[in-house]
Amino acid sequence: MSGPAQRRITIKEVAEAAGVGVATVSRVLSGGSASAETREKVLAAAARLDYRPSALGRNLRRQRTGGIGLLVPDITDSFYARLADGVLSCARSYGEPVTVGVTGDDPEREAELIGTLIEQSMDRLIAVPSGDGETWGLALRAGLNVVFADRRVRADVPSVVPDDRAGVLTAVEYLAGLGHRKIAYLGRHGQSQRVAAFTSAIASLGLPADRDLVVHARSSRDSAYAAAAGLLQHRADVTAVIAGGNVLGEAAVLAARELDVRIPKDVSLIMFDDVPWAELCSPPLTVIAQPAQDIGYRAAELVLRHGRRPPAVTLPTQLVVRASCGPKVSAPRR
Amino acid sequence: MSGPAQRRITIKEVAEAAGVGVATVSRVLSGGSASAETREKVLAAAARLDYRPSALGRNLRRQRTGGIGLLVPDITDSFYARLADGVLSCARSYGEPVTVGVTGDDPEREAELIGTLIEQSMDRLIAVPSGDGETWGLALRAGLNVVFADRRVRADVPSVVPDDRAGVLTAVEYLAGLGHRKIAYLGRHGQSQRVAAFTSAIASLGLPADRDLVVHARSSRDSAYAAAAGLLQHRADVTAVIAGGNVLGEAAVLAARELDVRIPKDVSLIMFDDVPWAELCSPPLTVIAQPAQDIGYRAAELVLRHGRRPPAVTLPTQLVVRASCGPKVSAPRR
DNA sequence: ACCGCTCATGGAAACGATTCCATCATGGTT
DNA sequence: AACCATGATGGAATCGTTTCCATGAGCGGT
Known part of the structure; x- marks a missing residue:
């Protein structure tokens, strides 16, 4: 053996x-x-x-563990996998090991994982936060050096996030330019920033405000599918959907197929996050590309040389037009 | 701050x-x-x-670090992400932290990462091995408790692998049943098992053996694309391709589109590894599903309670028929 | 020749846990 | 009454490293 x-x-x-x-x-x-x-x-x-x-001896004496912790909602989601890849890539150049935890967007699991990390005397942590400010208050008071990635839930913690505001605005403007007025946002836990940007964009373009046009799913694939199907089924008046992530986009395409809703003929779809298969999909998906890997890399840089860190870094997104959006149909779908 | x-x-x-x-x-x-x-x-x-x-104090005294190391070629690849998810899921139920490293299928990087892990006194390691037996000889002698996942490069190390032999045979038989005789395998580094199974399957069905029908790519997307494009371009006589992983499958679809080779009309495609987008692809891809998450989970179980471990676990694969395979065309493509 | 300064060097303490071992109390047996 | 077995308990050693501090050597300046 x-x-x-x-x-x-x-x-x-x-x-x-x-x-x-x-x-x-x-x-x-x-x-x-x-x-x-x-x-x-x-x-x-x-x-x-x-x-x-021995790192053990050294760390015990120094009272701090090298290495950095990384908490993501779901490592299976291409977006977070790429984010993790960015972190790992940066950490490798410093020779620092990275300990990864999956929170499943569950604040309780998140707290548990933070506890494990503290037990290891890990003092640097990159997290896509699920819990609210309170969870993190405790973590910070324990001496943790935290950087948020992708989401910002506290102003006093450095963070690296995509430019949701501009991304959403670009998407909404693009759809409005095609004549769409009833635009829905299919989002999930932890996207309050984007939802705010969405309603604000809707308002600024003079489109009808309707709070039911924002649908939320939990982070599982099943939940995403249910939300997408529900939206397409009950709101035949929406002619365009913005999916707030690649699993939501996937669910939307699947649900549309199942319900015989054609994309882009019946409804237009824009997906957040450009993934390799977006181009392979039928139809190829118009997306808002997000620099997932960069987010991870920059977050790692911030947490590694934490001297005088800026409170927040915002990275640009980009509209990539493919074939999932078309002009508004005049007749209602059903 | x-x-x-x-x-x-x-x-x-x-x-x-x-x-x-x-x-x-x-x-x-x-x-x-x-x-x-x-x-x-x-x-x-x-x-x-x-x-x-403090885990530090405990581990120093005990002369071993809890927690397990995990080495994968590419965390961005859905297959390895799911494998990692399985490991993380099992580890979480034991409260053990997991340190992840990305090898990029580079034995040198792999050795370097093993070194880092040893420095941390980590004594349990799950790896998708890139290097040959020699690298691992050193790691084993250092007292590491290793379990291989997805690939087996040494017989004296416990491992959890998909049933490549059966998977390849199923794929080849299915294609042969559709009348294909010139079947190519598009593989990558570390798939010697599968290549062996492939040539053996070809032989057992009495199909013409041709060693050029096995094409290898490195693990990057670019390399995969180049290999796929090269195969489709230079071998107009092949009527069916087996892609040895989801990035190779993606590359094959992309290359086929670029070269105006229609799937399945001109060439049939079977992809190893069922990913969510396989169904969304145009055409939906026929695949050999692999239990990536299970592989990770079982490997973690093995490494965690390492009492009397079996030398090798083989997990079944499954053919999922969609729409990327058709009968052999009678006229050559070009 | 003496003083003080710099610099290399090694002994020993410290970090926080586990665990060996000695001590002590208790209760049952001869 | 003496003795042994059992079980709870705390002191101290230990793990491998970093770092404080004391020591001593070398050397230039007065």
Whole structure:
């Protein structure tokens, strides 16, 4: 099965092999001052013995764990997977390990995961927050160094978010330009920013306000499908839908097919988040592209060199026109 | 910015508050024997102070880190994201944190990540291996408790893999049943098992063997596209393609569109790995579904309770017929 | 020649938990 | 009454590292 599990060599043995004290070895290895001769000896001994300092010992002494925690609602969602990839990519260049947790957009699970992270003395955390400000108040008071990604729930925590305001406005303007007046937003937990931007955009373009035109789903695929189907079924008057994420968009396409609603003939669809399959879909989906990977990367940068961090970074989105939007139909669908 | 970072409370303070010794506190909290009265006092004090044991202290003493490492080629790939989700889901029920690394199918990066993990004294690792047996020999000798997922590169390491042999055979038989004789396999790094199964299946059905019918791509999207385009362009005689993963399938669809090769009229396509968009694609893709999440979950189970582990678990795949395969065309494509 | 300054160096404390071991009380048996 | 077995308990060692502090050497300036 596994090998004889050879004991790991410690700084003490390196010191002995080099004929110096442990303090000197530590100093040399962490870049402190030492004579050229001593440095040579220590380095040679360390290399010869293939010495690897124990992160455990170091962290215990330093009272902080290297490494960063990452909390996302769903690693299976392409958006969060790309965000995670950005974080991992940045962390790798610093040699920092990343511990990932999946919250499922459940504040309770989130709190639990934060607890685990604190137990590990992890002091840096990137999170797509599910809970409200209160959960995070506790985390902050515990000394955690938090950066929010994708969503901002507290003003006093640095965050990296896509430009939802501009993204939604672009989408609504584009649809309005095609003649649509009844536009629905299919969103989910944690998108209050976007919903606000949506209603504000609707108002600013003089379109009829209707709070029922905002539909919410939980973060599962089933819930997304139910919400999309419900919207298409009960509101035959809406001629355009904005889906607030790729699983919502997928659900909308599926539901439309099931209900014989044709895209874009009967209803136009814009999806938030450009994913590889958007182009493969039938019809190819017009999307608001979000720089998911960049969001992760920038968040990691912020949390890693946390000197004088700006309170908030906003990254631009981009409208990518494909074939899921058309002019408004004159006759109602049903 | 961040709060005053209150100092964390230690076992010593709990002991003092409860009026007992630290040893007793430790014993009570880890389920050792103690009188009912003492247990009561300790539990009360711990709760009152909101005590959380430091994983650092514990691990240093125990000489092993809880938590498990997870190495995947690409977290952005839906297959590995689902695999990771399975691991995370299982780990969560044990309260174990998971540290994720992305290897990019590069043995060098993989070795580097293993090094980082060893530095953290992590002793449990789930990996989709990129390197050959040698890399892993070192890791094993360092006392790592490894479980392979998705691929098996050493017989002496427990592993959880999909039933490639049966999956490939099913795909080839299905295509042969439709009259196809020139079937190509579009694979990538690390799929030697599947390639072997493919050539063996071809042979067993009496189809013409042709080693050029196996094309390899590296794990990037660009490389996948190039390989797919090259195959479709230079081998006008192949009438069916098996793509060895969802990014390869995506690349094949894209390349076919670009080259005006119609699916399934001109060439049939079977993709390994069922992803949500396979149904949304035009045409909907016939796939070999793989239980990615299960693979991750089972691997995590194996690595967590590593008592008497079986050398290998093989999970079934399933053919899902949609609309990307058709009968062989009689006239050559070009 | 002496003083004070800088610099390299090593011993030892500290971090927070677990666990060995000695101590002590208790209760039952000879 | 003496003794042993059992079980609860706390002191102290330990894990591997960093870092404080004391020591001593070398050296230039007065």
